[in-house]
Amino acid sequence: MATAAPEAAAAAPAGGGKKKLIMIIVIALVVVIVGAGAAVMLLKKKPKAEDGEDPEADAHAEHVEVAKPKPGTPPVYLPMEPFTVNLSDKDADRYAQVGITLEVTDQKTGDLLKAYMPAIRSGVIVVLSHKTAVDLLTTEGKAKLQREILAEAVRPLGYEVEPEEEAPAADEEAPKKKKKKKKAAQALPVTQVLFSQFIVQ
Template sequence: MATAPAAEAVAPTKGGGKKKLFIIIGAVLALVLVGGGAAVMLLKKKAPAEGEEESAETEEVAPKAKAKPKSDQPPTFVPLDPFTVNLADKDVDRFAQIGVTLQVDDPKFADQLKAYMPAIRSNILMVLSHKTAIELLTREGKEKLAKDIMREAVRPMGIELEDEEEEPPADAPKKKKKKKVAVESPISEVLFSNFIVQ
């Protein structure tokens, strides 16, 4: 007789265990369905918002430069012969010897660069000859030189990049600038292979 009540006590817990299992599975399925529905609603709301941003960008006069997607091909490097130039220092005669390599993403454009090489070298020499040793010895000066070289290297091919000028003084009269359409440079980077200032 003592075993009968123990068997009866075990039987109701087994039936309740299955019931709890079904409740837990049902709750998990409900959470998955609610989460999936919320994700679908959020994605539907984001798609028109992105379309609105694109239409706003097309209305601007000067759109911002967009990042180029990475291509599967490695970049092409166009090394230039080293430049030796007298610097614009007034107190002392100083010179610089600078090795420049241009990085381009399109190998066809690298061939075009080689065709215009005399004009490109001339433009870069003009930029270098107007720099002082103090300008070239700082990191900021080297970065500005790289931007100047990038701008001058594509100029012989009829590509005009914007010149980043410094802000005018606060008391200077402000000039209205016409907004230009931003042009992407086919040269992705200017690299220095050697940089000696004496």
């Protein structure tokens, strides 16, 4: 009876060692299978990324391209303090009170223009002070003024807007000029100049 107990004790560790060995082999196989699966997945993704056909990359690229203002988004307006300027009429002292609001592409552009507002206001004052009452009372004169104010509004940001050439009067011959190549249309950060007040006295 004393000899049976040591035999049972010796058999127990031997059985436990086999279980440990089986568990280690199973874990090693799982690690190898997972590693092989990961390697296969990485190898499949690499060629697609190099060819530019990775659907995840395409989805990300589309998201970056769609980061433009959506249609139906309300416009961003930047109102300016009203201008009161003496006009260049020679026969009488005339002045104009003009309220201007700029329509801009987004709020970020509006904030940027606020930083340049002293330069923009100065340019607009110069433009207005060179006008006469007759220039400002016609529809064409107001439209021309809007284009000139637009040019002054975007100039501090590095944009150059060339003034439109006026058509010669019927009795005048058009001077012959060399044809200039038209520049490609540029997307300006200011989309519109609106008048909120317009008084000429």
